[in-house]
Amino acid sequence: MQTVGGRTSVEPGHPRRADALRNRERLLVAARETFAEEGPDASLNEIARRAGVGPGTLYRHFPTRRALQSAVLADRIDRLRERADELAATSPAEALTAWLHAFLAHARSDHGLTGSLLSEPLEPGFDCHEIIRKAATLVLTRAQQAGAARPDVSADDLIRLVVGIALSAGPDADPGQAARLLDLVLEAVRTSPALE
Secondary structure, eight states, rough: OEEEEEEEETTTTTTOOHHHHHHHHHHHHHHHHHHHOOTTOOHHHHHHHHHSOHHHHHHHHHHSSHHHHHHHHHHHHHHHHHHHHHHHSSSSSHHHHHHHHEEEEHEEEEEEEEHTTTTTTTBTTTTHHHHHHHHHHHHHHHHHTTBBBBBTTHHHHHHHHOOOOOTOOOOOOOOHHHHHHHHHHHHHHHHTTTTO
16 A cells, blocks of 8 residues: 555555545544644544544554645545536536535635645645636536526636635634625626526
8 A cells, every 4th residue: 555645545456444444534534524623733633533543543544644634635625526527417507506605615614724735736646726627617617508607707717706705704704604705706607597
């Protein structure tokens, strides 16, 4: 097994044990919750405790704080990408609205995690900014092709607007305010009342 950017890749012929996979997933869930509550400097011992494992198990899966942070962020980015794909089954207008709300929730729950990792890529071939841009492009292009979104809006425009909302209506602010600000952005992007 090799650990790269917090993700453990299994060498061919060496499947991971089911209990090791469960422990890794429990650690990611506990880390996601703990970082969201306490920020990127949260106690690793507290994360292990919440996951129901010892510190040694945490360090076997994630040898450094950065490896754990990278794995949590990569998992969150993967979920955003998967959400964009899942929304392809809904109307393009609904997909754009739902994905932007999911992206806003992601950006608001960051609590400094992304900033603490910006100095280096998470892992080779994993560019979180590019993955988010592609997901945003997917939902926006579908909405534009359906005539539900202005053709002069770019995915980068939407990403910057949503990040701006997340920063201005910080994690401790009224979540209703962030949603209202996003609704204003969506009003500006709409070409028809269908984008609700």
